[in-house]
Amino acid sequence: MERLLAPVKAFLHGETPSSWIEEARRPERLAVVLQDHLLCELKAAQTAVWLLRRYALDKGGSERLKGWLRPFEDRVYRPCLVKEHQAMASEVTPAGLSCRPDAPLAGPLVEKMVRLIKEELHHFEQVRTLMLARGIVIEPIRASRYAASLMQLVRSGDPWVLVDRLIIGAYIEARSCERFAALAPHMDEEVQRFYVSLLRSEARHYQDYLALAQMASPEPIDARVREIGEAEWRLIAEPDALFRFHSGVPSAL
Template sequence: MDYPQILAPVLTFLQCPTPQAWIDKARDPQHLPLLLTDHLVCELKAAQTAMLLVRKYVADKEGADALLAWLHPYEAFAFRAGPEPDFIALQKQIGKSVMPQTDDPWGRKLIDSMVLLIKEELHHFWQVREIMQAREIPYVKITASRYAKGMLSKVRTHEPLTLIDKLICGAYIEARSCERFAALAPHQDEELKKFYLSLLRSEARHYQDYLALAQQVSEEDITPRVKLFGEVEAELISTPDEEFRFHSGVPV
C-alpha cells in the first residue's frame, strides 16, 4: 500500500501537522489505555454523526429507524455503561437491516457514503475493542476533548448552511484522524502499527466523501468555509490543551 500517496491530499488539506509534543506524549506506553479508549469512542461518534445526518436529511422514517437501531447497542455500551454486547454477532447483522431510501440524487449519495462510513467505523470500533481486550484494558468512560465542540461552535445556524458546515467539520475530523494514525504508527509495536496504517485508506476516503457532499449541496464555492474551518481546526491542534485525547492540542 502506498501510504505517502494516501496521505498527500490529507496533509495538503490540513493547515498544520500534529505537533511533536503531542506525538511524544502519545507514544509513551502509559498513555496507551487512554488513547485507545478515546479512539474507540471516536469511532462510534463518527458512526453516530453519519447516522444523524442521514436521519435528519433523508426523510425515510423506516430506514432512519433501522439506522438508529443499528447503533443502539454500541451507544448503550459506550455512553450509558450498559452491558458489553456480542460485537461479533452485531457485525454479522450489519447490512441486513433496511437501509434508508430516497429518489433525490444528492440524498442517494449521502445515504450510500454514510452507510458505508457507518459500517467501516463500527468495524474499526470492534477492532479497537479487540485490541483493548487482548491488552486487558478495561473500558472506562472518559470526557470528550474540546476538539469537535470547538469546530461545531462555528457552524452556521440556518439551512442549508448548517449542513454544509457540518459536512466540512466532518471532513476535518476524518482528515486529522488519518494524519494522526500515520504520525503514531512508527512509534508503536507491530500489531498497533499495522492496525493504524490499515485505517489510513478509509479515513482518507471519509474526508473526501464529506468534502464532496458539502460542495454538492452548496450553491456557492465552499472554499472560504473550508479555509475558515481549517483555521479553527489548526488552532485547536496547535494551541495548549489541558486534556490529552486523540484529537487534543499541545499537551500542557
C-alpha cells in the same frame, strides 16, 4: 503510504506537533489513546447516523439505523446489556433504507454515509478487541475540546448547517488519518499495523465528506473550507490541558 497521505496533508493546515506525539507514545498513555479512539469511532458513526436521519431517511429508515447503532453504544454506555453475538458491523447495508421524498441529497448521502458507518463500527470493534486483549477498561472518558469547538462554528439554518457539518466531518477524518500515520511508527507492532490499516478508509471518508459538502452548497465552499481549516489547526497547534486523540499541544500535564 505517502501517496495516500499527500492530499490529506495538503488539506490540513499543519501536521501534528512533535510534542503531541511525544506524549501519545508514552506507554502510560496507551489506555487513554485507545479509550478515546474507541469513542471517536463510535462518534464518527453517530455523526453519520444523525446526518442520514436529518437529511435523508424517513421514519422507518431512521429506526433501522438507530437499531444498528444501539448495540455498539451499549458496549460503551450500558455494558451490562451486552451480549457478545449482538452487534455486527457487517449487517449495516443501504439495501431497504427508505428515504423521504423531499430530501434532495438522499441518494449520495445514503451511498457514502452507510459505507462510512459500516467502516467506523468495524473500526470500533477492532479497537475494542485490542483493548479487551490488553485488559484496558472500556469506559466513557471526558471528550477533548476539539469536536465541540468545531461544532460551535456551525452556522444556523439550512443548507449551512449541513454544509458546515460536512466540512467539519472532513477535517475530523483528515486529522484522524494524519494522526494515525504520525503516531504509528512509535507504537508497538500490533497497534502500528492496526493504525496503518485504518489510513485508506479514513482518507476516503474525508474526501466523501468534502464531496457531499460541495453538493449540499449552493455556492463554492473554498472560503468556508479555509475558515474551518484555520480553526481546526488552531485547536491542534495551541496548548491544551487535556490529553486526548485530537488534543492540541500538551500543556500543564
